[in-house]
Amino acid sequence: MPDLEIKPNGTPPIQFSVMLKNRAGALSSLVRLLRGDHIEVIGLSVQDSRDACVVRLVLSDPDNAMRIFMEKGIPHTTSEIAVIGLTETGGGLARALDTLRAAETNVDFAYSLMSHPEGKSLMALHLEDTHFGMSVLHNAGFKVYYEEDLVR
Numbered sequence: 001m002p003d004l005e006i007k008p009n010g011t012p013p014i015q016f017s018v019m020l021k022n023r024a025g026a027l028s029s030l031v032r033l034l035r036g037d038h039i040e041v042i043g044l045s046v047q048d049s050r051d052a053c054v055v056r057l058v059l060s061d062p063d064n065a066m067r068i069f070m071e072k073g074i075p076h077t078t079s080e081i082a083v084i085g086l087t088e089t090g091g092g093l094a095r096a097l098d099t100l101r102a103a104e105t106n107v108d109f110a111y112s113l114m115s116h117p118e119g120k121s122l123m124a125l126h127l128e129d130t131h132f133g134m135s136v137l138h139n140a141g142f143k144v145y146y147e148e149d150l151v152r
Contacts, residue, residue, distance in 0.1 A: 010146025
């Protein structure tokens with residue numbers, strides 16, 4: 001059986017979950033606030049409801065984003081995610097999901113990120129055990145991206 005531990009190659013990427021009022025311009029205002037401090041949105045997922053929405057963000061500078069959210073009183077949580085590179089064609093996504101299923105680890109949710117400067121398509125995965133899932137994916141030959149790889 002292959003070794004399922006990966007050598008520490010960096011910090012797992014951080015995802016912010018921000019609760020916004022479900023009204024026109026709320027997301028735009030948040031993105032402009034971040035851009036004002038040169039923080040780029042690398043990944044975005046929006047889950048809406050009638051009164052509020054949850055915005056999941058992967059950002060180019062999580063430390064400064066955390067500072068801004070704290071200073072402005074913007075309600076948020078953070079969680080570690082796994083980010084992998086996929087090829088534009090082929091069964092990369094299916095193979096990744098099959099790999100995680102075979103390892104008996106659950107995917108809570110997933111979404112694609114903006115293209116990486118190297119041209120790779122990136123997928124963010126929120127897993128029940130991020131470190132284990134990253135190890136499994138790495139050992140299956142997937143390129144696992146760390147926070148340091150995503151900072152632009």
